[in-house]
Amino acid sequence: MKKSVKEMSSKWVKIGAIAVLVFAFACGGKEARLPIFGERVVQGTDTVYHQIAPFSFVDQDSSVVTNATFAGKIYVADFFFTTCRTICPKMKTQMKRVYDATAELPDFLILSHTIDPEYDTVGLLRDFAKRLGVESKRWHFVTGVKDSIYRIAQTSYFATAMEDKTEPDGFIHSGAFLLIDKAGHIRGKYDGTLKEDVDRMLIDIKRLRKEYGE
Amino acid sequence: MANRLYWLLPLALLSACQNEPKYTQYYNEGQQLYEKHCSNCHQSEGTGLGLVYPPLVNADYMDAHADEVLCLIRYGRKGPLTVNGKEYNQPMPGVPLLTDLEVAEVATYIYNTFGHERGIQDVKEVGEQLKRCEK
Numbered sequence: 001m002k003k004s005v006k007e008m009s010s011k012w013v014k015i016g017a018i019a020v021l022v023f024a025f026a027c028g029g030k031e032a033r034l035p036i037f038g039e040r041v042v043q044g045t046d047t048v049y050h051q052i053a054p055f056s057f058v059d060q061d062s063s064v065v066t067n068a069t070f071a072g073k074i075y076v077a078d079f080f081f082t083t084c085r086t087i088c089p090k091m092k093t094q095m096k097r098v099y100d101a102t103a104e105l106p107d108f109l110i111l112s113h114t115i116d117p118e119y120d121t122v123g124l125l126r127d128f129a130k131r132l133g134v135e136s137k138r139w140h141f142v143t144g145v146k147d148s149i150y151r152i153a154q155t156s157y158f159a160t161a162m163e164d165k166t167e168p169d170g171f172i173h174s175g176a177f178l179l180i181d182k183a184g185h186i187r188g189k190y191d192g193t194l195k196e197d198v199d200r201m202l203i204d205i206k207r208l209r210k211e212y213g214e
Numbered sequence: 215m216a217n218r219l220y221w222l223l224p225l226a227l228l229s230a231c232q233n234e235p236k237y238t239q240y241y242n243e244g245q246q247l248y249e250k251h252c253s254n255c256h257q258s259e260g261t262g263l264g265l266v267y268p269p270l271v272n273a274d275y276m277d278a279h280a281d282e283v284l285c286l287i288r289y290g291r292k293g294p295l296t297v298n299g300k301e302y303n304q305p306m307p308g309v310p311l312l313t314d315l316e317v318a319e320v321a322t323y324i325y326n327t328f329g330h331e332r333g334i335q336d337v338k339e340v341g342e343q344l345k346r347c348e349k
Contacts, residue, residue: 085255
């Protein structure tokens with residue numbers, strides 16, 4: 001009697017263990033996929049997700065930066081300007097942390113757009129990047145036509161960026177960091193002024209790389 | 215001569231005694247103002263950022279240019295400056311809304327944190343210096 005109880009319980013332990021494993025695998029696998037932001041359109045059996053629109057800007061090396069620059073790469077995008085004294089310095093401090101933490105990742109880049117392209121020229125961005133101590137091949141600081149920058153911020157990245165003379169620095173913009181996957185889909189949005197949120201992003205970058213088997 | 219030394223005694227005692235309520239009040243208010251107006255760039259720990267924003271930690275510039283530091287807190291500063299052997303050149307916007315007392319509080323905070331120990335930066339002397347700033 002004693003023995004059979006032991007056998008019974010060991011059987012249940014086994015079943016329980018398998019159940020836990022199956023649960024962990026199924027749900028863990030599901031949990032590992034990051035959401036895709038934005039509208040989606042179902043066309044027959046395909047779902048078309050919101051994607052970053054075509055763009056063409058110039059970076060701190062005077063190189064043209066387009067969607068092709070990020071082909072096969074995961075990247076994080078943000079919007080700032082060098083003379084901003086409010087949230088940008090915090091964002092840049094956090095982004096520098098991201099830059100340092102991703103030094104070993106060959107498929108990861110950073111894209112920072114200036115929203116004050118009249119002041120933030122290529123030369124100024126080059127100086128800024130140099131002073132920050134970052135390499136242009138991993139962190140592109142881009143400038144371009146102002147309207148194009150504002151449009152891509154608002155319609156592609158869902159980030160606020162516009163001029164407003166009533167603001168202390170003359171601009172309204174969000175401190176968001178946007179995580180973009182290799183297909184140009186937004187997979188995460190984070191507050192680039194908060195260390196905790198940027199920590200979450202660093203974890204999500206790892207999760208996203210796992211989707212690509214990295 | 216003896217007369218002059220006599221005057222120095224209470225001053226020395228005053229600066230030695232940093233736990234007095236006035237110092238604590240200056241320091242605490244200064245810390246809040248620093249967090250609000252300065253820490254975005256110079257960081258809460260005073261480390262600055264790369265060669266963009268200079269550090270306050272052990273900054274030789276703060277010792278060599280104490281008068282100017284008071285001015286730049288309120289009026290900002292443009293042009294290159296060298297801190298601990300490294301050159302920086304990012305324009306710093308001032309905070310013109312700060313009163314003499316608030317500048318003194320910020321100064322008291324930064325000059326008794328980040329490796330500095332200058333004691334209280336009294337509003338009287340700070341106010342006198344602020345009048346001499348080139349605007």
